[in-house]
Amino acid sequence: MNFEAARIKMVDNQIRTTDVTSHAVLSAFLSVPREEFVPAAMKPLAYIDTDIELQASGVSGRRYLMEPSPLAKLLQLASISKSDKVLEIGCGTGYASAILSTLAGSVVALECDAALASAAAETLARLGYSNVSVVTGDLETGHAAAAPYDVIFVHGAVEAVPDSLLSQLNDRGRLIAVVGSGNASRAKLYLRENGITSERPAFNTAVKLLPGFRLAREFVF
Numbered sequence: 001m002n003f004e005a006a007r008i009k010m011v012d013n014q015i016r017t018t019d020v021t022s023h024a025v026l027s028a029f030l031s032v033p034r035e036e037f038v039p040a041a042m043k044p045l046a047y048i049d050t051d052i053e054l055q056a057s058g059v060s061g062r063r064y065l066m067e068p069s070p071l072a073k074l075l076q077l078a079s080i081s082k083s084d085k086v087l088e089i090g091c092g093t094g095y096a097s098a099i100l101s102t103l104a105g106s107v108v109a110l111e112c113d114a115a116l117a118s119a120a121a122e123t124l125a126r127l128g129y130s131n132v133s134v135v136t137g138d139l140e141t142g143h144a145a146a147a148p149y150d151v152i153f154v155h156g157a158v159e160a161v162p163d164s165l166l167s168q169l170n171d172r173g174r175l176i177a178v179v180g181s182g183n184a185s186r187a188k189l190y191l192r193e194n195g196i197t198s199e200r201p202a203f204n205t206a207v208k209l210l211p212g213f214r215l216a217r218e219f220v221f
Contacts, residue, residue, distance in 0.1 A: 003034075090110070149169060
């Protein structure tokens with residue numbers, strides 16, 4: 001299979017057609033070999049227009065590589081520059097980490113599933129994405145040891161964004177997340193300024209949920 005041709009078709013037919021105009025984002029998707037980050041049996045389908053299930057250990061639940069179009073739109077929303085330090089929440093096998101590597105100055109890729117984290121670290125190192133550091137830990141907690149971050153990118157949908165992540169943003173830092181589940185989900189941009197966080201809805205989308213990140217359930221009499 002000609003993966004380079006498939007990659008070009010993915011960008012032209014799935015990403016450009018959904019209002020992604022950032023040259024940096026488009027170039028990143030053209031340069032990163034998506035087929036290297038999917039299970040071996042899925043390589044021929046690496047560029048299909050859907051989420052791809054990853055081979056997680058099962059401890060963290062079912063995990064997915066996000067569909068190209070919403071992933072590209074979310075990364076465009078983040079407006080990442082070469083001076084930015086980025087924390088990725090839920091890196092999976094490292095595909096979005098590799099794209100972030102080409103956009104940012106440095107990337108901390110956080111993964112709660114040890115098997116996925118190991119696969120991500122191996123693939124990213126083999127392909128030369130040297131400005132990415134893969135760490136293992138609870139996704140909702142983030143990675144305070146390397147905070148603050150200019151951008152936090154949540155790689156999957158969540159019911160709620162915890163304060164533990166927002167507190168790890170730099171002044172004027174941005175957090176990008178899809179909040180909600182199914183077709184009711186919305187991409188949101190959170191901006192931290194002078195210790196206060198504001199949020200702005202961006203667009204409707206539907207991506208797979210990350211484990212955890214549940215809303216607190218209120219007691220009902």
